[in-house]
Amino acid sequence: xAHKGKVSEVQVILPRPLLALFPExxxxxxxxxxxxxxxxxxxxxxxxxxxxxxxxETPNIRRHLAIFCNGARVELRSHLEDGDKIYVLTAVxxx
Amino acid sequence: xxxxxxxxxxxxxxxxIFESDRARSDWRLSGPYCAAWPINHxxxxxxxxxxxxxxxxxxxxxxxxxxTDFGANWTHSSEGLAHEExxxxxxxxxxxxxxxxxxxxxxxxxxxxxxxxxxxxWSHVHGLRDHSTRPQWQPGGAxxxxxxxxxxxxxxxxxxxxxxxGVFYSADEGKSWEPRNRGTRNDYAPAPDNYPExxxxxxxxxxxxxxxxxxxxxxxxxMYRTDDxxxxxxxxxxxxxxxxxxxxxxxxxxxxxxxxxxxxxxxIGRYMPDAKAAVWRTRDGGASWQDCRRGLPxxxxxxxxxxxxxxxxxxxxxxxxxGTNTGHLYASADEGDSWTCVIDSLPPVHSVETLVLxx
Numbered sequence: 353x354a355h356k357g358k359v360s361e362v363q364v365i366l367p368r369p370l371l372a373l374f375p376e377x378x379x380x381x382x383x384x385x386x387x388x389x390x391x392x393x394x395x396x397x398x399x400x401x402x403x404x405x406x407x408x409e410t411p412n413i414r415r416h417l418a419i420f421c422n423g424a425r426v427e428l429r430s431h432l433e434d435g436d437k438i439y440v441l442t443a444v445x446x447x
Numbered sequence: 448x449x450x451x452x453x454x455x456x457x458x459x460x461x462x463x464i465f466e467s468d469r470a471r472s473d474w475r476l477s478g479p480y481c482a483a484w485p486i487n488h489x490x491x492x493x494x495x496x497x498x499x500x501x502x503x504x505x506x507x508x509x510x511x512x513x514x515t516d517f518g519a520n521w522t523h524s525s526e527g528l529a530h531e532e533x534x535x536x537x538x539x540x541x542x543x544x545x546x547x548x549x550x551x552x553x554x555x556x557x558x559x560x561x562x563x564x565x566x567x568x569w570s571h572v573h574g575l576r577d578h579s580t581r582p583q584w585q586p587g588g589a590x591x592x593x594x595x596x597x598x599x600x601x602x603x604x605x606x607x608x609x610x611x612x613g614v615f616y617s618a619d620e621g622k623s624w625e626p627r628n629r630g631t632r633n634d635y636a637p638a639p640d641n642y643p644e645x646x647x648x649x650x651x652x653x654x655x656x657x658x659x660x661x662x663x664x665x666x667x668x669x670m671y672r673t674d675d676x677x678x679x680x681x682x683x684x685x686x687x688x689x690x691x692x693x694x695x696x697x698x699x700x701x702x703x704x705x706x707x708x709x710x711x712x713x714x715i716g717r718y719m720p721d722a723k724a725a726v727w728r729t730r731d732g733g734a735s736w737q738d739c740r741r742g743l744p745x746x747x748x749x750x751x752x753x754x755x756x757x758x759x760x761x762x763x764x765x766x767x768x769x770g771t772n773t774g775h776l777y778a779s780a781d782e783g784d785s786w787t788c789v790i791d792s793l794p795p796v797h798s799v800e801t802l803v804l805x806x
């Protein structure tokens with residue numbers, strides 16, 4: 353459990369189609385954040401524009417993306433713990 | 448002087464660039480660009496050669512892509528390209544246009560955005576969004592899209608066209624807007640309600656060369672011309688094989704010359720009439736029409752041409768180009784008199800624009 357004032361250290365795994373849009377980005381990155389929203393803010397700080405690719409203006413995670421934490425789907429407001437493993441996944445779709 | 452002609456294509460799977468010389472007989476293809484995203488419109492700034500591509504990806508949302516080196520390197524941005532928090536999110540960029548010192552983007556759901564820093568950041572043109580009729584706007588088959596942006600050369604006035612909303616006009620750089628659809632039909636509504644103030648399914652809108660108040664439109668229900676900036680429209684569809692089609696392209700110098708591609712109607716396939724392909728050309732502002740079909744397939748032409756998928760270049764004689772929803776690209780270097788197939792294996796073509804470079 354995250355303690356008051358302590359920021360969790362989480363591991364984030366980004367999908368290949370997203371990496372294609374940000375050539376400098378890494379497939380796996382360690383982020384200090386207590387929520388999914390904070391993870392995305394940190395990603396955007398490292399690679400400007402990434403938040404717009406992951407979130408719409410409502411604001412929510414984009415409809416055809418999903419973010420999982422330790423195997424469970426999470427939302428922007430979901431809290432994170434030290435050691436959590438966060439996957440950003442693209443939906444199986446297209447044509 | 449060396450002349451280079453570029454064709455800028457937006458397709459279902461990326462942007463493509465074709466390059467040729469003044470003869471426009473041999474074309475070299477490059478692409479796909481923009482990470483093979485669905486790209487709805489690609490335009491160039493003729494002053495700088497900067498190329499912009501607007502589209503949207505189902506995973507990652509809308510963006511305007513930009514290259515300053517003719518496709519070698521691209522960046523993308525959607526900073527500010529967003530509706531309000533309580534509204535349906537912007538799904539894609541549908542149209543782009545060069546304005547006076549700015550770049551415009553039309554999006555789905557219908558909205559108009561402006562960039563004054565070369566597409567890096569965008570601001571909403573709120574006047575259109577706040578129009579009193581907006582709650583009643585209805586989507587067409589492609590969604591509620593703002594697909595045509597026609598800035599007046601005076602830098603103040605602008606027309607936009609939305610499906611299925613109609614043509615709107617602003618005289619004050621987008622602060623206030625009014626519908627300009629008088630004279631255009633909505634065949635889906637029974638008389639006497641078939642000429643509404645707004646709600647028409649305009650498919651494309653173009654300006655006649657040198658005559659800013661003369662506009663032509665291809666509508667779901669007819670082809671039209673106005674000579675007073677859209678206050679009154681009159682039908683120019685007599686002599687055409689149908690009242691239905693998508694693109695319109697105005698000649699680069701002659702305001703009386705216009706190109707259309709009528710399809711076989713809106714309910715029986717939306718392909719070439721009798722499966723024989725033709726571009727229809729008027730030289731007299733729509734009073735009469737000639738079918739330009741030499742070199743185009745005259746059998747089994749079961750394709751359509753989407754609303755932004757025909758364009759002209761500014762050379763003399765003008766080149767005319769169109770791409771099909773079956774991935775063909777046709778080119779004419781003689782103002783439509785004859786045609787050649789440049790390629791027959793692209794993804795569905797959403798848009799075609801041109802850039803002529805002389806050095």
